[in-house]
Amino acid sequence: MTPAHPWRPEWVRVGTVGRAHGLDGSFRVADPCGWWPFAPGSAVHVDGAARTVAAAKGDELAPAIALEGARDRTAAEGLRGAALEIGRDDLPEPGPGAYFxxxxxxxxxxxxxxxxxxxxxxxxxxxxxxxxxxxxxxxxxxxxxxxxxxxxxxxxxxxxxxxxxxxx
Incomplete structure (x- = not known):
């Protein structure tokens, strides 16, 4: 299948797994892009593996999220430093006059x-x-x-x- 935007990189970094936040597997997103919402249910790739956002707190500039399957602090710490990426065809379209x-x-x-x-x-x-x-x-x-x-x-x-x- 031909991608809708073949000139875009296949994967686009939207942040990095930061420090653990609490005991429930949540972590801060370091260097968030500011335009990806990290909404519960949304798909994100963590070091190339598909994951689903289970919970989200904060806002687009200082998000803290939990991923399905990583439900304690130890699991969150194990992901620290991993790239958070989305596929090029999952990118939202920028508004009029805005560009990636x-x-x-x-x-x-x-x-x-x-x-x-x-x-x-x-x-x-x-x-x-x-x-x-x-x-x-x-x-x-x-x-x-x-x-x-x-x-x-x-x-x-x-x-x-x-x-x-x-x-x-």
Whole structure:
């Protein structure tokens, strides 16, 4: 079966098993992504093994969860440091104008007249906004500079007046 989003990585990390939280098998999620809810009944892979979230506390920025089959503190401590991942086809779709960074990587960045700046290699944190890395260029990822983003088409269009030399 062809995945709905073949450009995405097969597994996407949504957090890491942190320290145990209480005696019931719950643990804190370290480095949560902030957009995955860890809702009871949801599927998550722990070091590659499919598990189900049995209980959840906290919020998306500081969740504590318990997994089915890991119902005491010792079991939770045994998972510490394990990656929490979801499959690419289980990802929620970002809202309008929002993008996963890994969806932007690999897109061609070009002007409306067809001239190509290159392919996005990475997305970096900037002071005010994200920066698209294309070779040695850093392109501010804002609508005024990159007005069109076509993730399924793997293409982004630069504003016709954008001059990367003038930005440096």
């Amino acid at each position: 960074r890994f969806d932007l990587v690999g897109c061609l960045l070009a002007w409306p007249d067809g001239r190509e700046l290159g392919v996005v290699e990475a997305v970096e944190d900037g002071v005010a906004h994200d920066l698209l890395v294309v070779g040695d260029q850093r392109v501010p990822f804002v609508a005024a500079i990159v007005p069109t983003v076509d993730i399924p088409g793997r293409r982004m269009t630069l504003d016709a007046g954008y001059d990367p030399v003038a930005v440096e």
